[in-house]
Amino acid sequence: MHDKFLNYFDETARQGSIRKAAAVLNMSSSSLNRKIISTENRLGVRLFDRHADGVELTSAGAVVLEHCRNTLMDYQRILGAVSDIRDMRTGHVNIATLDSVALTVLPGALKQFNADYPQITFTVQTAQPDEIMQMVADGAVDIGLSFSNELHPQVRSQAEKSTPIGAIMVPGHPLAERDVIELVDLRQYQMIRSYDAFSHRSILNEAMADLGITLPTQIFTNSLPLAKSMIDGSNCVGLYSKIGFLKEIETELLRYVPVSSSILKELRIGVLISSKSALPPVQHGLSRRLAKALRGLRLDS
Amino acid sequence: MHDKFLNYFDETARQGSIRKAAAVLNMSSSSLNRKIISTENRLGVRLFDRHADGVELTSAGAVVLEHCRNTLMDYQRILGAVSDIRDMRTGHVNIATLDSVALTVLPGALKQFNADYPQITFTVQTAQPDEIMQMVADGAVDIGLSFSNELHPQVRSQAEKSTPIGAIMVPGHPLAERDVIELVDLRQYQMIRSYDAFSHRSILNEAMADLGITLPTQIFTNSLPLAKSMIDGSNCVGLYSKIGFLKEIETELLRYVPVSSSILKELRIGVLISSKSALPPVQHGLSRRLAKALRGLRLDS
DNA sequence: TAGTGCGCTGCGCTTTTTGCAGCGCTACAA
């Protein structure tokens, strides 16, 4: 990348002799000599004074030499930085994620990744599905974790996981012991649903339109913790994917009951990346890690 | 001096397209493309992501690009510094000088030089003749102003001026109106002579030995101002070259009377420079200016 | 589906670089 002259000049100044430097550099003195003369002519200044026993830097030569050495030093530094990037020893990843994922798969995956590559830093912001899609498309974030049913043209999904919408309720709820429920069974309960201010279409609305019913919804909210506390200790039923409630379901604080609706089963969550530019190695590695974590989940029962 | 690749890479990143950059750079896209690929292979990292409509920097590429731009910027700065040196717009000159010269020719010459090249700075130190010779030989100073009768092997004299030793006295002195005096005439007066702690030979001693006489010396001193004040208002006679007393002689505060001794007439003062390394342009210019100032003096009558 | 612009590559040709041999010069020793 850099002209060999930088090294040649450095070595010549070090040796105080063109012939000796040429020997060190494994080249002929004539070639080295010509390179020095050529640069001197281009600069219009002698870089060395010539004596019978060798050469000696002029004051101009000293200035140029310092520049050469600075450049070579900085180049060494850059080589280190580049190999750090190549070997994923440094980097920063911007992630936009759904609230639900931020609370479940993401922490574990980031901890794992951080154990392998401690120097990698992250920015994680939660957002609504459409915002996430847009940020990935714009390149504002490297990785998006969101629903992948309707992909932006410039976004592709690296890994997808089916995450059907079901009913979230307290264990004592009348429907809690059912293996599966129909959407119409929910008509007599108050619903809690996610609210996406920017989303124009909702598969829940589609499913209800299919059946010609309307579910009474007490709360639209984009706050998952709020939804949880509303469901807890009430007869309300949340209509959510399982992914935001994994811990509560595991500890049996809440129950998840699948809904037998083909439309609601279509919902998929994915690792979203820009289809325009290839991901740098760090980002790529993390996205694979996230995809793996996603695949490891049991979201459909 | 620097590889063209630095510019090529910069322009390609700027254009976001190899073909466009090649057009700007007046070269074929194939050649430019190969240079980029070659560097990428050497670094083991892609510098650009390739898309259908051009290229886009990778994170490694961004790091390398910054290095390239820094290098090119610094190079421009160095070009300026070099041309300053070439055109003598900057520099520093170390001068070692006899006390006498420091007080007479040197101030005027430095002022003149400074008017032409205001950015040049100086270090001026006074020293004894032998010290000056040694400093020039060692390269500790660029220019020496001292006697040039006995040159160090590695010192040469750029310009020489005969500066015979004569008698310095007050105008009312018994010998003051003589056009020339013999050394023996001085026997009845107290002498004031220069003292060089490091000098083993003295042409004054040689001259006296030649004549088989010894002059009574009241004061040996290496301080010219002291010598002046001792001569002033006394019958003492200073045995000095004219050069340290030019102003006093011109304003007729003191008189200089030549001594008819061939040995004493041998004394020469010169601009001393190292015979090893050629002087940089600034130093060379100043030494020529000093030589000219020296030649312009009238020291022999 | 044809067209456009992109990065990339094989192939000769040109330009540059290289090393060898040898020149003149200077410092130093016999």
Next chain:
DNA sequence: TTGTAGCGCTGCAAAAAGCGCAGCGCACTA
């Protein structure tokens, strides 16, 4: 004083690198 050794420098032919042309495959657009 002469001889020698080491230095920077240069002419020349061979080797290497760089170059542009033409053309490939690919992705996107109309």
